[in-house]
Structure formats: C-alpha cells, structure tokens
Amino acid sequence: xxxxxxxxxxxxxxxxxxxxxxxxxxxxxxxxxxxxxxxxxxxxxxxxxxxxxxxxxxxxxxxxxxxxxxxxxxxxxxxxxxxxxxxxxxxxxxxxxxxxxxxxxxxxxxxxxxxxxxxxxxxxxxxxxxxxxxxxxxxxxxxxxxxxxxxxxxxxxxxxxxxxxxxxxxxxxxxxxxxxxxxxxxxxxxxxxxxxxxxxxxxxxxxxxxxxxxxxxxxxxxxxxxxxxxxxxxxxxxxxxxxxxxxxxxxxxxxxxxxxxxxxxxxxxxxxxxxxxxxxxxxxxxxxxxxxxxxxxxxxxxxxxxxxxxxxxxxxxxxxxxxxxxxxxxxxxxxxxxxxxxxxxxxxxxxxxxxxxxxxxxxxxxxxxxxxxxxxxxxxxxxxxxxxxxxxxxxxxxxxxxxxxxxxxxxxxxxxxxxxxxxxxxxxxxxxxxxxxxxxxxxxxxxxxxxxxxxxxxxxxxxxxxxxxxxxxxxxxxxxxxxxxxxxxxxxxxxxxxxxxxxxxxxxxxxxxxxxxxxxxxxxxxxxxxxxxxxxxxxxxxxxxxxxxxxxxxxxxxxxxxxxxxxxxxxxxxxxxxxxxxxxxxxxxxxxxxxxxxxxxxxxxxxxxxxxxxxxxxxxxxxxxxxxxxxxxxxxxxxxxxxxxxxxxxxxxxxxxxxxxxxxxxxxxxxxxxxxxxxxxxxxxxxxxxxxxxxxxx
Amino acid sequence: xxxxxxxxxxxxxxxxxxxxxxxxxxxxxxxxxxxxxxxxxxxxxxxxxxxxxxxxxxxxxxxxxxxxxxxxxxxxx
Numbered sequence: 215x216x217x218x219x220x221x222x223x224x225x226x227x228x229x230x231x232x233x234x235x236x237x238x239x240x241x242x243x244x245x246x247x248x249x250x251x252x253x254x255x256x257x258x259x260x261x262x263x264x265x266x267x268x269x270x271x272x273x274x275x276x277x278x279x280x281x282x283x284x285x286x287x288x289x290x291x292x293x294x295x296x297x298x299x300x301x302x303x304x305x306x307x308x309x310x311x312x313x314x315x316x317x318x319x320x321x322x323x324x325x326x327x328x329x330x331x332x333x334x335x336x337x338x339x340x341x342x343x344x345x346x347x348x349x350x351x352x353x354x355x356x357x358x359x360x361x362x363x364x365x366x367x368x369x370x371x372x373x374x375x376x377x378x379x380x381x382x383x384x385x386x387x388x389x390x391x392x393x394x395x396x397x398x399x400x401x402x403x404x405x406x407x408x409x410x411x412x413x414x415x416x417x418x419x420x421x422x423x424x425x426x427x428x429x430x431x432x433x434x435x436x437x438x439x440x441x442x443x444x445x446x447x448x449x450x451x452x453x454x455x456x457x458x459x460x461x462x463x464x465x466x467x468x469x470x471x472x473x474x475x476x477x478x479x480x481x482x483x484x485x486x487x488x489x490x491x492x493x494x495x496x497x498x499x500x501x502x503x504x505x506x507x508x509x510x511x512x513x514x515x516x517x518x519x520x521x522x523x524x525x526x527x528x529x530x531x532x533x534x535x536x537x538x539x540x541x542x543x544x545x546x547x548x549x550x551x552x553x554x555x556x557x558x559x560x561x562x563x564x565x566x567x568x569x570x571x572x573x574x575x576x577x578x579x580x581x582x583x584x585x586x587x588x589x590x591x592x593x594x595x596x597x598x599x600x601x602x603x604x605x606x607x608x609x610x611x612x613x614x615x616x617x618x619x620x621x622x623x624x625x626x627x628x629x630x631x632x633x634x635x636x637x638x639x640x641x642x643x644x645x646x647x648x649x650x651x652x653x654x655x656x657x658x659x660x661x662x663x664x665x666x667x668x669x670x671x672x673x674x675x676x677x678x679x680x681x682x683x684x685x686x687x688x689x690x691x692x693x694x695x696x697x698x699x700x701x702x703x704x705x706x707x708x709x710x711x712x713x714x715x716x717x718x719x720x721x722x723x724x725x726x727x728x729x730x731x732x733x734x735x736x737x738x739x740x741x742x743x744x745x746x747x748x749x750x751x752x753x754x755x756x757x758x759x760x761x762x763x764x765x766x767x768x769x770x771x772x773x774x775x776x777x778x779x780x781x782x783x784x785x786x787x788x789x790x791x792x793x794x795x796x797x798x799x800x801x802x803x804x805x806x807x808x809x810x811x812x813x814x815x816x817x818x819x820x821x822x823x824x825x826x827x828x829x830x831x832x833x834x835x836x837x838x839x840x841x842x843x844x845x846x847x848x849x850x851x852x853x854x855x856x857x858x859x860x861x862x863x864x865x866x867x868x869x870x871x872x873x874x875x876x877x878x879x880x881x882x883x884x885x886x887x888x889x890x891x892x893x894x895x896x897x898x899x900x901x902x903x904x905x906x907x908x909x910x911x912x
Numbered sequence: 913x914x915x916x917x918x919x920x921x922x923x924x925x926x927x928x929x930x931x932x933x934x935x936x937x938x939x940x941x942x943x944x945x946x947x948x949x950x951x952x953x954x955x956x957x958x959x960x961x962x963x964x965x966x967x968x969x970x971x972x973x974x975x976x977x978x979x980x981x982x983x984x985x986x987x988x989x
Contacts, residue, residue: 278942316944316970445934452932455941481971482954489955489964584973588961591975597962697937697978702964702971 219268220300221260221379224289224324225308226317227275228577228703230336232256233366234308235272236711238376245719255288257300262380271300277316279323279418280451282697283621290422293327294415304330304382306375311335312344312704314470318357318462319455322390325359326414330385332360332378339365345473353469358386367709391461393417396454400442417454421447484705488581498582502604505569513561520561524554544740551820552736556729559609562639564721566608570601570616571716575708583700593680594687595632596625596698603629603679606636607672610875612724614882621697628686630882631892634875635679635868637672640815644866645671647819650839652859667863674867678899739784739810739817746782754778784809798865798901799858799908801847811871818866857911861904869900915986917963917979920953926984927951928967933981944968945982 225231235243239258256272273292274285281287292298293305305324309317314335325331333353341347350361360378364371393414394401401413408416442450487493528546535542573579579601587597598620605613613633620626637645645668653664750757754777758770765773779785788806795805803822810817822842845853870876876889883889920926931945945951945967954971955964961976 277939280938280942282937282939313969315968316942319942448934448938449932451938452941452946455938456946459944459946485955485964489957491958580973584955584957584962584964587973587975588957588959697939698962698973698975699937699939699943699978700962700973701943702973704971 218259219262219266219379219382220303221268221270222292222300222302222305223270223272223308224305224320225275225334226277226310226313226320228701229275229308229310229313229317230366231275231308232272233709233712234306234334234336234364234372234375235270236715237364237366237369237372238268238270243715245723260376260379262376266380268376268379269300271302276320278320278455279327281422283619285618290418293324293329294418302329304332304379304385306332306334306379308334308336311337311341311346311348314348315459315462315466318465319458321357321359322458322461325357325387326389326391326393327418328387328389328412330382330387332362332375332382332385333357334362334364334371334375336364336366338363338371339368345475347471347473349469353465356465356469357390358388360385389414391454391458393454396457397450400450421451481704485581485702488578489584494581494585498585501573505566505604508565508569513565516561517558520554520558524550524557528554540744543744544737547744548737548740549733551740552733553729556725556733559639560721560725562608563612563724564717566605567612567717567720568713570605571713572708575706575712577703577705580700580702584702587698593683594625594628594690595680595683596620596622596629597700599625599629602633603636603676606633606638606679609638609640609724610634610636610872611878612720614875614878617882621699624687624690627883627888628683628690630879631686631888632679632683634870634872634892634896635675635682637675637867638815638872640872641671641675641866643816644811644818645863647839647842648854648859648862651842651854652856671863671867674864678868682899736813736817739813742784742787743779743782746778746785748781750781751778754781779806797908798904799855799861799912801853803845804853804862808865808871811866811869813871813873815866815871855912857908860911861908864907865900865904867900868896868903870896914983917951917953917965917974917982917984918960918976920951920963920979920984920986922953922956924986925950925952925989926986928982929985930983931981936978936981940972940974940978943970943972950987951982951984 223231223235235256235258238260242260243256243258245254245256254274258270258272260268260270262268271292273289276286276289279290279293281290292300293302295301307317307321307324309321321331321333335348348363350363354361362371362375362378364375366372394405396417401417404416404420405413488497528550531546531550532542535545570579573582582600583597585597586600590597590599599617602613602616605616610633613636614630617626617629617633620629649664649667653667656663658666745751754774758765758774758777762770762773780789784806785802787809788802791805791809792800792802795808800808807818807821810821842854843852847853870893876893879889879892880886914929915926917926928945928947928949928951930947931941936945949968951968952966953963954966957964962973963976963979964973965971965979
C-alpha cells in the first residue's frame with residue numbers, strides 16, 4: 215500500500231470547514247471519538263491522483279491555538295505531538311473570505327509550528343458581491359504559503375486544492391512571526407533553559423490554561439526555570455496577539471481591497487427582525503412549534519410503520535423457527551423487540567437533527583443564543599443551553615452531547631444535569647396510556663382534558679428543569695470564571711449535502727452508541743423475565759392447570775405466562791419493592807414496570823402488556839387499556855384510579871429512568887458522581903411528588 | 913470615569929482604548945478586541961444584555977459584564 219498523505223483541516227468555526235471536508239471526501243468518511251473524550255473525530259479518505267490518497271482529518275473549529283474548550287484542545291494536542299499517527303504532513307487552514315483578518319491569526323500560529331501549511335480561502339463566490347478583491351500572488355509571497363480559492367457552493371477550486379496537497383513537499387515552513395520579539399528577555403531565558411526545544415512550541419505549551427491541560431508539561435523540566443504568573447503570561451499572550459495582527463494588517467493592506475459600497479446589508483435586515491425584542495421571540499416560538507409538530511405528527515407515520523414491521527418480523531420468526539424454543543423466543547421477544555425499540559426513534563431523531571442542522575447552518579442558532587442568554591442566565595444556564603433543552607424533548611442523549619459548545623463548565627454541567635427533566639419521546643407512550651386510563655374525556659373551553667394534561671406534563675418537565683437549574687446554581691460552587699463569546703455568523707442558505715450528512719451521521723451515532731446499551735438491557739430483561747428460581751416458575755403449567763381447570767387455549771396460555779412472570783426473577787424483584795411503592799398507589803405489577811423502566815421508559819407499556827397477560831394482542835392498544843382498567847387490588851378496589859394515575863404520571867415526569875442517558879452523562883462529565891447524583895436526586899424528587907399526589911388525591 | 917462598551921448606544925461606533933483587564937477572555941482579544949480597533953454596537957437583547965457587536969469586522973455577542981471591562985472612546989459622527 216502506498217503511503218497516504220496525512221492532511222489536517224483546521225479553521226475557525228463558521229468558515230465552511232466541514233463543507234470543504236465533505237467536498238474532499240464525499241461519503242468516504244467516518245465519525246469516531248478521540249480516545250477518552252467525547253469529541254467527535256471526523257476523518258475521511260480523498261483520492262488525489264492515480265495511486266495517491268490523502269487521509270483527511272476534520273479537526274474541531276478553533277479560533278486560535280489557545281484552547282478554551284475540550285474540542286479546541288484536540289487541535290493543539292495533535293499539532294504538538296509529532297508521534298501521533300494522525301500528525302499532519304500538511305495542514306490546510308480553511309478561512310472565510312469575508313473575515314480573512316481574523317482567520318489569518320490562526321494561520322500564522324499554525325505556520326509558526328513549522329508544519330507545511332496551505333491556506334484555503336473559502337466562499338470565494340461571495341467576493342464580488344461583497345466587493346472584495348485579493349492579490350493572491352502577493353498574499354502567497356508575504357505569507358509564504360500556497361493559496362487555494364475555493365467555493366464549495368459552486369464546487370470550484372477543490373481540484374486545485376488537491377493538487378496543492380499532493381505537492382505539499384514544496385511548501386515553505388518558514389514561520390510568520392519571530393516568537394522572541396514578543397518579549398526578548400523572557401524568550402532569551404527560555405531558550406537558555408531548553409536549548410533543544412522549538413521556542414514557539416515551548417511557548418504554546420507554557421501558555422495553555424491548565425484547566426484543559428492534558429498536554430504534558432512534565433515532559434519539560436521547569437525546575438531550573440522560573441515560570442511567569444498567570445496574569446503575566448496572559449499579558450504576553452495579548453502582546454503576541456497584537457504582534458500577529460500587526461503583521462496580518464500589513465499583509466492585507468497590500469493584498470486585499472474592499473469596496474465598502476458594494477457590501478450588501480442583508481445581515482442587518484435579517485437581524486433587525488430575527489433579534490428584535492418582540493418579533494425575535496415570536497419567530498423563535500413559531501419555529502419551536504413547527505419542530506414539535508414535526509417530531510410528534512410527521513414522525514408518527516414512519517414510526518407506526520416501523521412498529522408494525524418489527525411486530526410482524528417477530529411473529530414471522532416465531533412461526534418460522536422451531537416453536538417454543540428458548541432461542542427463538544430470545545430472538546423474537548428479546549433481540550427483535552430490543553432493536554425495534556431503538557429503530558423506532560430514528561424518525562424523531564432524524565427530524566430533530568434535520569431542524570437543528572438547518573438552524574445551525576443558516577446562522578440562526580446564534581441569534582437564538584443571543585436572545586435567550588439573559589433569560590437562561592437567571593437560572594444558572596447559558597443562552598447556549600437552549601439547544602440541548604429543545605433537543606431533550608426528542609431524546610436526552612443527543613441533547614447532552616449538544617452541551618459541548620458551552621464554554622463555561624458550571625453552566626454546561628447544570629445543563630447536563632437538568633436536561634433529562636424535559637419530556638423526552640420515550641415518556642410519551644407511558645403518558646398516553648395512563649392519560650387515556652385515568653383522565654376523563656370531557657372538554658374545557660374546547661380543549662380536551664386529556665390534551666391539556668399532556669401539555670401540562672410537558673410544562674412540568676420544562677419547569678422542573680429550570681427550577682432545579684436554579685437550585686443547582688445556588689449549590690454548586692466553581693472558581694472557574696464565566697465567559698461568553700458567541701460569534702454571529704453570516705446568514706446562509708444551508709447546503710443540502712452538509713445537512714444530509716449531519717442527519718445521517720447523528721442518527722447513526724444514536725443507533726450504534728445508545729442502541730448497543732438498549733439492546734443489551736432488553737436481552738437481560740428478557741432473560742430475567744423468562745427464568746425464575748424454584749418450582750413455582752418451573753412447574754407453572756401444572757400449577758395453573760390445577761388451580762384453574764376451567765381455562766382453555768389462549769386464556770390458559772396467558773394465565774400461565776402471567777404466573778411465570780410473577781415467579782420469574784423480575785417478578786420477585788417487583789414483589790420485593792412492593793412495600794416501598796405501596797404508598798404511591800402501585801402494586802407489584804406496576805413495580806415490575808418501574809424496574810424495567812429504569813432501562814428505558816418506553817419499556818413500561820410493553821411490560822405491563824405482558825404482565826396483564828394480554829399476550830399476543832400486544833399492538834392492540836385498546837386491549838391493554840381495558841385490561842389495565844379492569845385491574846383490581848386484592849381488596850377489590852381499582853388499581854388505576856385518578857390518584858394512582860396522577861401519581862404514576864408525576865413519577866415518570868421526574869424519575870431518572872434511562873440507563874443510556876446515565877451512560878452518556880458519565881462519558882460527558884468523566885465521572886460517576888454526576889450520573890449518580892441524577893439517578894438518586896431525580897428519583898427522590900419523583901418519589902416524593904408521586905407520594906404527595908397519591909396521598910392527597912386518594 | 914472612562915466609557916466602556918457597555919455604555920454604547922445602538923448604532924454607535926467607538927475605538928477601543930484598553931482591553932487588558934484580566935477578566936476579558938483571551939478568545940475575545942483574538943477575535944480582534946484590541947486597542948486601536950473599531951467596535952460598533954449592532955443590537956441589544958432585552959435588559960441590554962448580551963450585546964451584539966461588530967469588533968474589527970468580526971460579528972459577535974458578549975455579555976454586558978464583559979463589555980463593561982473594555983474601555984473605549986466614542987467616535988462622534
């Protein structure tokens with residue numbers, strides 16, 4: 215195999231870096247994780263010419279080499295580690311033609327690391343409209359690099375870029391700025407202390423904020439060198455930035471002319487409406503409503519289709535494979551049901567990411583952050599918490615992943631902790647069946663009680679998220695400083711290719727990451743429900759036949775299944791927790807539902823369906839409902855009353871019943887502390903709320 | 913007392929005089945918030961916070977508490 219050229223794509227956020235990546239690699243790309251952290255690692259293969267390929271790594275967007283987030287830290291770590299297998303042979307810096315000045319800051323820093331560097335000037339199609347003209351030859355000479363003018367929208371310049379990449383060995387590695395001019399005295403002493411090190415690299419390592427510092431400072435022996443205080447270092451960083459801008463300004467003065475009269479005021483016109491004190495919020499509200507509509511209404515068509523397909527697949531397997539075999543049952547009831555439980559969420563997740571990526575690509579999301587920051591801050595959150603909280607109504611897992619761009623750790627942590635309170639789609643089936651059972655069908659000023667209850671549950675979930683954020687803000691103490699800088703990008707028509715790839719990639723991540731856990735748990739649950747200790751479980755058929763000699767056929771089978779479940783491992787667990795949940799108005803059967811729900815909430819309905827011996831009529835909603843409505847306690851009182859129903863609704867609204875979310879929180883916070891806080895905190899709130907509701911209403 | 917970005921009115925432009933306060937994030941400096949550069953206030957969220965600015969041709973929003981640390985000289989047009 216011929217050696218591949220390692221290419222690293224680097225650039226500021228909002229420069230169309232991902233579009234360049236997509237143009238280079240097409241569908242030849244995959245998304246993984248950097249080891250140990252959850253920053254997405256996007257890499258792909260690009261064919262340059264016959265027999266020469268490039269391995270392209272799309273690094274997270276960054277404004278400079280000074281990391282202020284985990285994502286940015288990845289860039290520095292890679293560029294400082296020559297031994298990393300992804301260490302680039304050539305760095306491609308993607309810049310936006312409309313903001314060359316700021317983009318060049320990062321360019322000069324990368325260049326000073328002495329890595330061969332190509333400058334991509336992206337969105338070149340906007341140049342004439344904005345009245346920008348560039349003297350490419352002069353810029354190439356002054357910056358000591360090669361420039362590719364690219365327009366991903368018009369698919370121009372990509373071939374030229376590929377040629378430049380292929381000939382990377384001709385690129386100069388001359389730095390732009392002599393580092394020692396920042397502070398000659400300090401850098402002189404630095405040079406003396408570490409004669410074998412590259413001065414600029416040394417400086418980058420020294421000046422990194424220790425909060426993120428996985429870069430190993432210990433490699434360097436600082437004992438014989440007196441480091442500067444934090445504020446002195448910062449002063450030097452500021453000096454460095456000023457020096458760089460001086461250089462950049464002098465280059466652009468010659469190489470770039472901007473005809474200001476040609477600049478169109480499209481941004482100002484849009485902003486006037488979209489960030490308006492009244493209209494801005496009104497439009498945001500309408501967009502939210504549309505998203506909800508899509509997630510609940512439009513997604514229900516493919517979801518119903520998936521649901522029925524998996525049900526028939528399970529039936530088909532039961533019919534085709536040896537009847538009654540343990541293996542057949544495991545496949546049909548455990549594995550297929552488990553996979554079906556994951557696949558069913560694909561339409562909702564795809565719709566959600568479709569909207570989110572369109573809103574992000576168009577530049578609108580930054581305006582929402584701007585509008586909401588003040589409101590959210592009152593509760594210890596950030597304007598950037600809005601996106602996760604909205605996403606949480608589909609599923610907490612992608613929502614928690616979406617908190618990554620909140621720079622402030624405390625605000626990010628609070629967002630992660632409270633997001634599971636928002637009503638995710640897994641709660642919906644539980645709500646629907648219980649509302650149908652216990653809420654009367656009347657109407658209140660034209661609105662049905664049942665719909666009102668559902669809406670109330672959404673409001674309760676969101677209210678609880680905000681309220682607990684407020685409490686957490688008071689409790690949690692951190693000494694990390696808050697800072698909030700949001701770039702307001704240009705408005706753009708989203709590129710179809712980018713949106714489509716985001717939707718595919720995020721959906722894939724959900725299916726495989728969360729799916730693995732959900733599948734594993736479904737199998738474990740199936741085993742626990744299908745096996746039991748003692749002779750009650752193993753001789754269930756005989757015992758039931760003797761107790762109910764009048765039963766025949768299906769009725770008998772159902773009774774046996776119910777009896778088995780009662781004496782299975784999971785049934786024993788249900789019985790064991792009964793004393794604890796009695797005060798909430800539940801019996802042991804609901805208890806089993808609660809236990810299985812800790813894997814994933816949506817399991818509840820299916821579990822109850824099995825327990826109430828509905829058997830094969832699983833997909834017939836009415837049957838489950840009728841059976842549940844008829845269910846009575848030993849003393850003859852009904853199990854599902856208004857009191858126990860409300861109590862159950864509140865329990866599901868607040869309890870942390872989702873292992874996948876806990877697993878994601880563990881990964882994102884890198885400790886078991888926070889998922890455990892969530893598990894016990896939320897479940898305690900749920901218990902108390904359900905207890906109070908039942909005791910008052912009964 | 914010297915004026916800061918927090919004192920700007922909508923549409924007003926100013927020259928940055930000093931941005932060396934320790935509490936100003938480095939990221940903001942790197943975006944061009946440096947002495948001598950021009951800043952313009954474009955939009956305000958309710959309660960004047962956050963502030964939507966054009967600093968040195970970069971469009972960004974910062975919180976008022978940060979804006980109050982950046983000393984400016986208003987350009988009278």
